[in-house]
Amino acid sequence: xxxxxQFSPNVALCALLLCFSLASSADEIQDASKLFKQxxxxxxxxxxxxxxxxxxxxxxxxxxxxxxxxxxxxxADAIKVFTALTDDYPELPEPYNNLAVLYAxxxxxxxxxxxxxxxxxxxxxxxxxxxxxxxxxxxxxSQAYDRALQLDKSxxxxxxxxxxxxxLFGGSSRKTTIASRNVVTGVVSxxxxxxxxxxxxxxAPALVATPAVPAKPLVxxxxxxPAKPLVxxxxxxxxxxTVHDWAAxxxxxxxxxxxxxxxxxxxxxxxxxxxxxxxxxxxxISAPKSIHVEVKDAKxxxxxSNHANVSFKQFYRAxxxxxxxxxxxxxxxxxxxxxxxxxxxxx
Amino acid sequence: MPYATITLxxxxxxAAPVKAGEPVxxxxxxxxxxxxxxxxxxxxxxxxxxKLDVALNEVDSLLKVNPNFKLAQLVRGDLLLARSQQLNDFxxxxxxxxxxxxxxxxxxxxxxxxxxxxxxxxxxxxxxxQLDAQQHFAIVVDTSKSTLYLYENVNGEPRYxxxxxxxxxxxGTDKVSEGDQRTPLGVYFINAKLPKEKLTDFYxxxxxxxxYPNEWDKRQGRDGHGIWLHGTPSDTYSRPPRTxxxxxxxxxxxxxxxxxxxxxxxxxxxxxxxxxxxxxxxRAERDTLLSEIEKxxxxxxxxxxxxxxxxYAQDFSTGNTKLAAFAQQKRLVNSGKSWVKVKLSNVSVFxxxxxPNLVVVNFEQDxxxxxLSNRMNKRQYWMKRDNKWQIxxxxxx
Numbered sequence: 001x002x003x004x005x006q007f008s009p010n011v012a013l014c015a016l017l018l019c020f021s022l023a024s025s026a027d028e029i030q031d032a033s034k035l036f037k038q039x040x041x042x043x044x045x046x047x048x049x050x051x052x053x054x055x056x057x058x059x060x061x062x063x064x065x066x067x068x069x070x071x072x073x074x075x076a077d078a079i080k081v082f083t084a085l086t087d088d089y090p091e092l093p094e095p096y097n098n099l100a101v102l103y104a105x106x107x108x109x110x111x112x113x114x115x116x117x118x119x120x121x122x123x124x125x126x127x128x129x130x131x132x133x134x135x136x137x138x139x140x141x142s143q144a145y146d147r148a149l150q151l152d153k154s155x156x157x158x159x160x161x162x163x164x165x166x167x168l169f170g171g172s173s174r175k176t177t178i179a180s181r182n183v184v185t186g187v188v189s190x191x192x193x194x195x196x197x198x199x200x201x202x203x204a205p206a207l208v209a210t211p212a213v214p215a216k217p218l219v220x221x222x223x224x225x226p227a228k229p230l231v232x233x234x235x236x237x238x239x240x241x242t243v244h245d246w247a248a249x250x251x252x253x254x255x256x257x258x259x260x261x262x263x264x265x266x267x268x269x270x271x272x273x274x275x276x277x278x279x280x281x282x283x284x285i286s287a288p289k290s291i292h293v294e295v296k297d298a299k300x301x302x303x304x305s306n307h308a309n310v311s312f313k314q315f316y317r318a319x320x321x322x323x324x325x326x327x328x329x330x331x332x333x334x335x336x337x338x339x340x341x342x343x344x345x346x347x
Numbered sequence: 348m349p350y351a352t353i354t355l356x357x358x359x360x361x362a363a364p365v366k367a368g369e370p371v372x373x374x375x376x377x378x379x380x381x382x383x384x385x386x387x388x389x390x391x392x393x394x395x396x397x398k399l400d401v402a403l404n405e406v407d408s409l410l411k412v413n414p415n416f417k418l419a420q421l422v423r424g425d426l427l428l429a430r431s432q433q434l435n436d437f438x439x440x441x442x443x444x445x446x447x448x449x450x451x452x453x454x455x456x457x458x459x460x461x462x463x464x465x466x467x468x469x470x471x472x473x474x475x476x477q478l479d480a481q482q483h484f485a486i487v488v489d490t491s492k493s494t495l496y497l498y499e500n501v502n503g504e505p506r507y508x509x510x511x512x513x514x515x516x517x518x519g520t521d522k523v524s525e526g527d528q529r530t531p532l533g534v535y536f537i538n539a540k541l542p543k544e545k546l547t548d549f550y551x552x553x554x555x556x557x558x559y560p561n562e563w564d565k566r567q568g569r570d571g572h573g574i575w576l577h578g579t580p581s582d583t584y585s586r587p588p589r590t591x592x593x594x595x596x597x598x599x600x601x602x603x604x605x606x607x608x609x610x611x612x613x614x615x616x617x618x619x620x621x622x623x624x625x626x627x628x629x630r631a632e633r634d635t636l637l638s639e640i641e642k643x644x645x646x647x648x649x650x651x652x653x654x655x656x657x658x659y660a661q662d663f664s665t666g667n668t669k670l671a672a673f674a675q676q677k678r679l680v681n682s683g684k685s686w687v688k689v690k691l692s693n694v695s696v697f698x699x700x701x702x703p704n705l706v707v708v709n710f711e712q713d714x715x716x717x718x719l720s721n722r723m724n725k726r727q728y729w730m731k732r733d734n735k736w737q738i739x740x741x742x743x744x
Contacts, residue, residue: 134431141431144424145440148417149447287433 551578
């Protein structure tokens with residue numbers, strides 16, 4: 001159940017990223033995308049098919065079609081669409097990622113793993129793929145454990161699998177969450193302990209086999225954040241300092257101090273409760289012997305006097321994990337102090 | 348703690364690298380399970396060296412051949428999980444029954460120990476003092492090493508053929524009573540062969556019932572029955588070291604290998620909790636005993652009844668008959684003889700595990716006299732006390 005939350009917004013993210021890109025036929029795509037988000041899948045598909053009739057190679061349209069088919073439980077067709085996308089656009093990680101989600105839903109973890117590895121090969125710092133890969137490993141581990149202990153085939157792990165596909169694009173509440181949010185957690189926020197690892201004393205961040213190399217920008221799919229004129233240099237400095245202080249608190253493993261950087265209205269990555277998220281962060285931060293977080297190339301975009309986005313490269317080093325990722329913190333000013341309202345991967 | 352360190356702790360500092368499958372003097376096919384074991388050990392060794400990817404490859408290739416190798420599945424689970432979280436123990440399956448997990452850890456230890464140990468090519472177990480010509484093979488089980496050794500009879504002397512991982516009783520060894528889930532220690536023989544068709548899948552490809560309780564066990568008041576050598580269910584490659592109800596359980600391939608050599612009614616199975624190896628002093632003692640047996644035969648055929656009876660210990664018994672009654676009967680029989688001839692053939696001698704001064708002697712006795720002749724298979728238990736070998740039990744076998 002918990003895992004699905006990780007899968008679904010990621011797919012949604014990909015959809016949204018697509019919406020922001022490629023000026024051509026943007027309106028039609030947006031219309032189709034809107035219909036899709038409203039749950040009008042048949043109409044959305046109609047629109048997408050019409051688009052594809054004119055431009056059969058259009059990546060966005062095909063991607064959206066894949067999402068619609070997934071939603072319509074036409075998994076095999078969806079897999080075909082995403083597979084074709086990976087063939088035509090091997091440099092894009094999103095189709096690989098979604099393919100992996102679909103395979104995982106079918107319990108084909110080996111295939112899911114390969115797809116995610118491809119996604120990571122194209123974009124080594126692609127946080128979503130790393131997280132999903134962590135989940136896949138946990139799933140495969142669970143399968144191996146089942147075989148080791150010869151647990152009943154009808155055990156919880158198998159049931160979770162079935163629910164996963166059901167909930168992949170779940171109920172309407174999930175949908176609104178997805179639609180209103182284009183957030184993924186960064187590489188450093190590891191997969192939540194799923195049912196598989198529930199008993200593990202402390203979950204460390206996702207273990208990445210090889211140190212991730214600096215992120216390549218996602219050329220085609222980078223959302224264009226509305227640029228606002230910069231206001232005051234002082235405000236910029238304050239926002240920047242906040243981010244560095246936040247990284248320092250994290251590095252010192254001072255959970256209380258770290259959590260104090262988050263605003264009351266902070267959007268938790270998976271829509272979970274604040275307390276659940278805090279609990280999880282506490283566990284994550286406590287687990288490794290040491291953590292070192294470095295913020296580099298930080299850029300502040302002031303939206304207004306009370307809102308700012310700080311984008312930077314985050315270098316995370318813990319006992320078992322070295323990652324680097326692009327991250328953006330959405331800051332909000334409260335009582336004259338910058339606090340984190342949202343945390344997302346990418347610029 | 349890094350997973351590598353945990354694994355090292357588990358296996359007790361794996362110092363020397365484990366070489367993969369080096370079957371020495373093992374014929375093709377018989378080394379399969381050894382190779383599996385070596386591959387598993389190699390994988391655990393790679394973990395010890397923090398080469399988790401290599402370890403996963405090794406365990407994967409092992410599982411391709413034997414997907415039912417549960418311990419290997421456990422290691423695989425750990426290796427996969429190690430990619431997404433820090434591991435704090437060997438065997439991280441959540442909600443797993445603790446007992447099952449401990450069992451698999453025990454198997455890991457036993458397997459590693461086996462993979463590291465030198466195969467006994469030059470030494471022979473103390474227990475096999477002499478094999479008779481009909482006993483083509485002999486089996487010695489060392490429960491402390493979870494190992495069954497197979498020996499071939501080469502001119503009466505045992506020669507190492509192969510050894511196999513085995514599982515024994517849940518509660519260990521030294522069986523005393525029915526249902527105590529222990530494996531007996533002693534000198535036994537394979538009594539029968541139960542084919543697959545007569546058994547449930549639980550026993551795998553068949554079973555060889557052992558002669559527990561033997562004459563010595565009965566004398567000690569030990570009871571119970573149904574101690575077998577058998578295989579594993581079709582969905583199980585091997586069972587953890589202590590999981591049976593007293594039987595000695597082999598992997599199915601290994602069981603079939605042994606099955607090729609086992610002779611019902613002949614093959615000895617000696618089960619010990621601590622292997623003793625033969626040495627010069629031991630061989631000298633064997634010669635002493637053999638000459639004592641010869642003296643016993645001589646005193647009998649010379650109708651020197653006093654000397655003959657002096658070979659029997661004060662606490663001698665056969666069934667319900669004690670020494671006094673036995674002596675009386677022998678004197679009566681011998682008094683009616685003008686001549687007696689006794690020929691012994693197919694003499695085999697086994698020392699009793701854990702009882703350095705007790706041996707089991709088996710032979711075919713060809714008895715001829717002026718008024719009676721017969722042939723029988725006889726078994727004697729000889730015991731050395733005050734530097735003197737004496738018979739404590741005698742009966743037909």
